[in-house]
Amino acid sequence: MRGHAVRAARKRVARQLCLLVAALALTVPVGLAAAPPAAAAAVGFPAVHVRTANLALSGQITGADEKIDITGSLSVTVVTRTNPGGGGTARIISALGPTTGVGRTTGGRYLFVGADSNVVAWPPDPVAPLIASPAFLQINPYVPPHPIVPPHPISFLKVGVVVSSDGEIDDIVALLNLIEDPDNP
The missing domain is CATH 2.40.160 (Porin)
Known part of the structure; x- marks a missing residue:
């Protein structure tokens, strides 16, 4: 019985970790794309x-x-x-x-x-x-x-x-x- 509770807890933690990684993956490109125009122009873009x-x-x-x-x-x-x-x-x-x-x-x-x-x-x-x-x-x-x-x-x-x-x-x-x-x- 205890083994089932441990496996369920591991699955819950794994699901939460996947959601956290997905959330970070979605926010990182947005943060990079929001660079100020002056900085982008300074680099030549x-x-x-x-x-x-x-x-x-x-x-x-x-x-x-x-x-x-x-x-x-x-x-x-x-x-x-x-x-x-x-x-x-x-x-x-x-x-x-x-x-x-x-x-x-x-x-x-x-x-x-x-x-x-x-x-x-x-x-x-x-x-x-x-x-x-x-x-x-x-x-x-x-x-x-x-x-x-x-x-x-x-x-x-x-x-x-x-x-x-x-x-x-x-x-x-x-x-x-x-x-x-x-x-x-």
Whole structure:
């Protein structure tokens, strides 16, 4: 009887030891990955920062045929990577959520869809906001007897990203812009 109690105690200790080793294995890589960017840059590794923002869109744009009141959302993910000598690049990935519009003249309903990726470089000097102009697709309303028109590429907003000189992402904004020539985004 005593042998069973000893074996059960050994199994319990072995299980606890395995859990402790697993917990340590999970925390050690996280501790190493959390090295400060300055220390990583000093060794010659680029610093990488990532930030995502979900932004509401609301306003008026000029579409292919008329002015359109637009509402919807935009998800923006920014990934910055510093260069060893200063400055770096930012990849700005913009994806529209459910975004629709109503024509001011016709009352027609429009749908806007798509995602775009832009790469913008910044110099080692003080950084001004980085600007990207993603292009999306405008799906025109089907109004009989007119034919169905294929999606129309349109660039109706600007995405601005404020990045510090070390690549840290401070702010992400999106502004609708009034388009004079929608065929030339």
